[in-house]
Amino acid sequence: MIATATPPKARSGAARWAKKNLFHTPLDALVSIVFGALALYVIYVAIRFVFVTGEWEIIRVNLKQLIVGRWPAAKLGVLAIGVVVLSLWAGMVAGFIVARHILEGVSTTVGSSTSARLIDLGRRFGPILATILLLLLLTDTPGPWMTALAMLVVAASGYFVGRLLGRRFQLVGGRRALWLAFIVIPVAVFAYLTAAVPLAEWEGFFFNITSAIAGIALCFPLGLLLALGRRSKLPLLKAVSIAYIEFVRGAPLFVLLLLANVSLEFFVPAALAPSKVIRAIVTFTLFTAAYLAEIVRGGLQSVPRGQEEAAKALGLSPMKQMSLIVMPQALRNVIPAQIGQFISLFKDTTLAGVALGILDLLGAGTAITQQPDFRGQGLIFETLIFVGFLFWVGSYTMSRESQRLEKKLGVGTR
Amino acid sequence: MSTPELQTAPVTKTPLYRNVNVLSWVFQVAVFLVVLAVLLFLWGNYLENTRSSGIPTSFDFVDDPAGFSIPGADFTSTQSVQKAYTIGLLNTIRVSILGIVLATFLGILIGVGRLSRNWIVAKLTAAYVEAIRNIPLIVLMTFAFLAVVLQVLPAIDDAWRIDGLAIISNRAIGIPWYQGVSGFALVGALAAGAAGWWLLARWRHGVRDRTGESARAGLWGGGFFLLAVIIAWSVLGAEVTLPEVDGRQIVGGIRIDPSYFAVLIALVVYTASHIAEIVRGSIQAVPKGQGEAASALALTGFQRTTLIILPQAMRVAIPPLGNQYLNLIKNSSLGAAFSYFELTNVTQVAVGNGAPAVPAFTLALFFYVALSLFTSFFVNMANRRFELVER
Numbered sequence: 063m064i065a066t067a068t069p070p071k072a073r074s075g076a077a078r079w080a081k082k083n084l085f086h087t088p089l090d091a092l093v094s095i096v097f098g099a100l101a102l103y104v105i106y107v108a109i110r111f112v113f114v115t116g117e118w119e120i121i122r123v124n125l126k127q128l129i130v131g132r133w134p135a136a137k138l139g140v141l142a143i144g145v146v147v148l149s150l151w152a153g154m155v156a157g158f159i160v161a162r163h164i165l166e167g168v169s170t171t172v173g174s175s176t177s178a179r180l181i182d183l184g185r186r187f188g189p190i191l192a193t194i195l196l197l198l199l200l201t202d203t204p205g206p207w208m209t210a211l212a213m214l215v216v217a218a219s220g221y222f223v224g225r226l227l228g229r230r231f232q233l234v235g236g237r238r239a240l241w242l243a244f245i246v247i248p249v250a251v252f253a254y255l256t257a258a259v260p261l262a263e264w265e266g267f268f269f270n271i272t273s274a275i276a277g278i279a280l281c282f283p284l285g286l287l288l289a290l291g292r293r294s295k296l297p298l299l300k301a302v303s304i305a306y307i308e309f310v311r312g313a314p315l316f317v318l319l320l321l322a323n324v325s326l327e328f329f330v331p332a333a334l335a336p337s338k339v340i341r342a343i344v345t346f347t348l349f350t351a352a353y354l355a356e357i358v359r360g361g362l363q364s365v366p367r368g369q370e371e372a373a374k375a376l377g378l379s380p381m382k383q384m385s386l387i388v389m390p391q392a393l394r395n396v397i398p399a400q401i402g403q404f405i406s407l408f409k410d411t412t413l414a415g416v417a418l419g420i421l422d423l424l425g426a427g428t429a430i431t432q433q434p435d436f437r438g439q440g441l442i443f444e445t446l447i448f449v450g451f452l453f454w455v456g457s458y459t460m461s462r463e464s465q466r467l468e469k470k471l472g473v474g475t476r
Numbered sequence: 477m478s479t480p481e482l483q484t485a486p487v488t489k490t491p492l493y494r495n496v497n498v499l500s501w502v503f504q505v506a507v508f509l510v511v512l513a514v515l516l517f518l519w520g521n522y523l524e525n526t527r528s529s530g531i532p533t534s535f536d537f538v539d540d541p542a543g544f545s546i547p548g549a550d551f552t553s554t555q556s557v558q559k560a561y562t563i564g565l566l567n568t569i570r571v572s573i574l575g576i577v578l579a580t581f582l583g584i585l586i587g588v589g590r591l592s593r594n595w596i597v598a599k600l601t602a603a604y605v606e607a608i609r610n611i612p613l614i615v616l617m618t619f620a621f622l623a624v625v626l627q628v629l630p631a632i633d634d635a636w637r638i639d640g641l642a643i644i645s646n647r648a649i650g651i652p653w654y655q656g657v658s659g660f661a662l663v664g665a666l667a668a669g670a671a672g673w674w675l676l677a678r679w680r681h682g683v684r685d686r687t688g689e690s691a692r693a694g695l696w697g698g699g700f701f702l703l704a705v706i707i708a709w710s711v712l713g714a715e716v717t718l719p720e721v722d723g724r725q726i727v728g729g730i731r732i733d734p735s736y737f738a739v740l741i742a743l744v745v746y747t748a749s750h751i752a753e754i755v756r757g758s759i760q761a762v763p764k765g766q767g768e769a770a771s772a773l774a775l776t777g778f779q780r781t782t783l784i785i786l787p788q789a790m791r792v793a794i795p796p797l798g799n800q801y802l803n804l805i806k807n808s809s810l811g812a813a814f815s816y817f818e819l820t821n822v823t824q825v826a827v828g829n830g831a832p833a834v835p836a837f838t839l840a841l842f843f844y845v846a847l848s849l850f851t852s853f854f855v856n857m858a859n860r861r862f863e864l865v866e867r
Binding site: 083084086090093094097098100295297298299302308309311312313314315316320321325328329330405409410412416424443446449453456457461 | 806
């Protein structure tokens, strides 16, 4: 006679999960309890600080100072127009790229439902949108709200225009003209903004963002040349490129910025003595070029030799082999690494604040604690946490996007 | 029918303007000349501008009296700038070495923690990495200095005391130290002990391989090390001094400068978050079968990690780890913003006291590049040592 077996224990449920993930062994249980208590305490302190003990008045009062520095209040309209145009542009570029991907069969979002895509977008850009909303809630004038609303509307409509353009422009010539337009628009906006307020007065978080973008955009010509130089078979070119790259990579950016601060005027004719912001951007450009060169070199190495040989077999000139066949693939393969470089430059822009005395986000953040109203109250916690949080949101979102792209491009798996 | 005579094409020399060799050299020389011209233009401007404002361009300034003193070091304003640079360089090396060691430990702990089966540990370490990695280092350093050191730590009058271990205040942190013996002798004793450990461990492993008895290398080596240190300690006549508060100062023990403390903590916390990601990636690069094989051999979890997984992961991790070490050394230059007298700060203060800016900073950059090359030399050596020898 066989005894009746008891039914097997449940294989799911909270208790089961906790047993498996938290209390697997006695040591595990101890670790879980200690670290769990620690985590709860940290969360408690953080929430209490944000909602109860933190005195955020200093941020609310100085919000404009922190974000755009001493940008004249009368010219904030110019800034608003600039960012609205830029968001139209960004929407158009995004729509254009998505349309091209759908046409080429790359896109993976075609099949999924609208709600799934909205959730996906929310997960990707939720933190940054929440931060923007938080900043808007701290303002007390209608201007920022209207600008944000206009940006949203314009970006959404730009997206659909971009989708349309992406579907229509099949011709290579037309596409090239379109890409040119995509480059010209931000340059025009930049020119428009500098005409209104000279570069020397760009401060606050606005300085951190714009100088990082300027640095990464301007370093491309030099970076590509250095990468090609380092790979070339011509000994003289190779030596010059290696010397530059290795010297810059061995030197701390902070020291280079200090050097630029005290001595850039010695190296250019006296009439051209540049402003602090320009010094910072020049240093960022020269510095990042060396790192970009190494990234691009990695990309060039990842392009199979057969590509170049095929291009040669088709009778393309060396110039065309590089610019039409090899370089586009190399650059595409290292997009995640380029985003990584941008993130690190974005974080490093704070060094310019310290080295050159520019009132960037960090500089303004430490300066406002010395205001008569707030001095000696220990408000450095509030300001530094706010400053760190803004950088965190930007870097975190970008690094997540770069990981996503890396998966999508499937570098190394193809 | 006559066969047409084979005619060879007349051999013409390739004209110079189509000869690839010639062209490539012309191109190179042209590029080189352009680079040279730009450099000469900058150099000419530099000479012109410095002459018109009477600033020297030579390195003679290193022999001049410094004109500033370095608090906490045996350096007064009458000593030469050269001596100041030496102190700065030593301070950079001091914070870098300790920073590298601590960041590596913390980074490995957190990197291993991210892969823990324990849900809380995995999430906590992930939160640490994601939070710290995305904040600029200088924000962390400012926080450590302005917020933690200057506001959280107590004034010297009501310093936190952990009896016999530490005195913590915002003026200085004191911990026990040795006295009555030169540092070189003590380091020599430690090195001798470590060498003995290594030799004994080798011998014990040899015994194990021959006879199969348990190696117990740690027991033998560690015992020898401890013995060597104790003997050296008593023979050299060293003693422990404890920190004490004397008026407004800490005497006895060793005094850790608050700025050094803030710079070190920020460097370690920041670099560890990057190292943790490297360690995690390298562990994931070790084939799963290795861990399973270790479990099948009945190794404990600790043994599996330290004997099987980490040594193989290290092979992948060494080159990116080396990059992080270089970054840490370069990032130590931020100490200048918090009056920690390392190389950059010394340079900056020297320039403020009349040293010519371009030569002074060039000297500092030269030291940084030399330090970087030196470090990457060691990293490459370690890499070669651990590299998989493929047949």
